[in-house]
Amino acid sequence: MRDEKPLIEVERKIQGGDFQSAGDVSSELKRILQQVGFPAAFTRRVVIAAYEAEMNVVIHAWRGVFKARIFPRWIHIEVDDEGPGIADLELAFQEGYSTAPPHIREMGFGAGYGLSNMKKCSDRLEIDTRVGEGTKVVMDFFLGL
């Protein structure tokens, strides 16, 4: 599987704090997945996880890079940011726990479901985080699991 060549590779920058563009990358990913012809339910879970990861960068980090590798039967996504990192990962996975400030909550985010949504929607989720440096989120999605 590692030597397989992707159909499409996408690499986009995400700017922390830029709420006007927030969601552009996931929106583009959705269009691509629809064009490739993935089933709607599969596309939906990939896009929800991608959007949560993208929003996490916009909300918490300074900047990030979003990479997606789209294969015929699976999708690999990496979102690598420069930012504050996550001090307590176990706590961050708890539904309802969030460190988002009030102005983010007023926008409807920061309810503490981001990471659990990503876990629920993906087939494999790995998070590598260093406080004061940044966070890398790696997700895989397999068609027909």
Added chain:
Amino acid sequence: MTLREVKEILRAEVLAGEELLDQREPRSACGSDLLSDVLAFTKDNSLLLTGLTNPQVIRTAEMIDLIGVVFVRGKRPEPATVELAVIKKIPLLATRLPMYEACGRLYLQGLRGCSEIE
């Protein structure tokens, strides 16, 4: 129930997507001011009722294939929200009714919740 009927039941104003109201029929609806909840629990082809008015509401609607958005308790969206909704072809309605009453009226007319459908 079409979005045209939703508009009438809620005595709502149409802010975007007037031309789509007759052809769109929500399968279910949800009322929420938390977008992550909407992402986690809402089924496709649902209608969202919300007090949030920023453009991320439309982004969220786009990601999960919502059929339309109703702003409750007289809230008016930012111009950027309406612009994005027009581009993404997501009808927007605005009602003066508060959340509970808007949801209740639609439910009484047979529009089910997201946990009640397949």
